[in-house]
């Protein structure tokens with residue numbers, strides 16, 4: 171079940187890599203095979219204690235297996251172990267990072283921009299809000315109540331005031347509520363989430379952008395999860411309009427380690443105006459010697475960063491270019507189709523309560539029930555019953571305030587309800603609709 175045939179390609183590529191260093195005096199590093207075998211065997215045993223993220227029956231959290239080319243390129247790079255802080259630490263991999271990041275920027279129509287990879291979405295969002303804070307010191311950061319918790323925490327780190335904007339019944343930022351806050355507060359940046367972590371909801375970016383000139387705030391798009399869906403050809407109208415408007419945002423975050431087929435940690439932050447690079451200005455007494463080209467450490471808050479991440483991303487883009495209608499774009503469309511298919515099946519079934527159709531590939535639902543406490547208890551049983559049957563889902567606490575108008579007959583004896591959540595991130599999920607449905611069907615009976 172684990173793909174291992176591709177390992178032979180790694181052995182060949184390592185020979186090619188080694189040939190580049192043939193001029194060096196001979197040197198034979200040691201490898202203690204018996205001990206390696208013993209320890210690695212122990213590691214393999216320990217790693218069995220995981221959910222089967224690589225299998226289509228894992229349909230829970232945001233965990234997508236990296237593409238084989240990403241795995242192999244990452245491993246290949248480890249024999250060099252480059253550090254993309256400076257060209258002194260990773261020359262080839264720094265240039266590959268610049269090329270790979272330019273490919274991501276091109277998705278949003280940006281030819282001139284400032285950007286780099288980060289260890290993940292949290293660090294990427296931190297840099298975006300840090301720049302917003304430098305440009306509009308002391309002003310508030312706004313993000314929807316369904317935005318990632320990281321924005322509020324980052325604001326604390328940056329010592330910037332933060333306020334949450336209420337959502338509408340589709341878990342998107344409520345524009346009326348946003349306007350009310352803008353009328354009375356000094357706002358430095360509004361975070362628009364394109365694909366919330368909980369439900370995959372997409373905030374109305376065009377409407378947020380319309381308010382930008384009047385109230386003079388920056389628009390930061392957190393597309394850590396959703397960014398790549400720009401390439402899908404089966405988005406709904408509102409969702410499509412939001413993605414098309416990304417090109418007008420001031421900064422964008424996308425996580426290649428979410429939907430870009432990369433191993434952890436690979437995030438990316440992009441700024442539309444490259445002159446914000448001035449805020450990063452610093453000197454380093456240790457590095458930046460080997461070249462007068464830009465060292466990525468000069469435009470990044472992190473110092474050491476895995477060059478291997480950039481190499482893996484670059485290789486994946488070579489194999490699966492970001493082209494509309496291409497293989498990568500189609501695979502995202504299939505993920506969304508999987509979520510739509512499952513939504514359609516469940517909507518017609520009285521054993522399930524649905525909330526709204528998926529905007530991307532994240533589906534949330536709850537089992538039937540009248541009281542919030544009863545629905546939550548049944549969700550817990552459903553989750554365990556599905557897991558016992560090898561289908562791994564996720565749980566999500568959803569606020570009653572967003573459900574009152576959707577489930578009009580429900581009784582709200584608690585402020586939140588536990589729902590079930592599936593990130594259908596594998597294109598294979600499309601073909602696994604029947605076996606997944608069969609398990610959901612059994613779990614619904616067992617959860618009674």
Ligand SMILES: *Cc1c(COP(=O)(O)O)cnc(C)c1O
Nearest residue numbers: 290291292318367392394395425
């Ligand atoms: C995952 C996610 C983050 C956090 O990114 P990490 O890579 O986990 O640090 C931020 N925002 C959104 C919308 C996310 O889905």
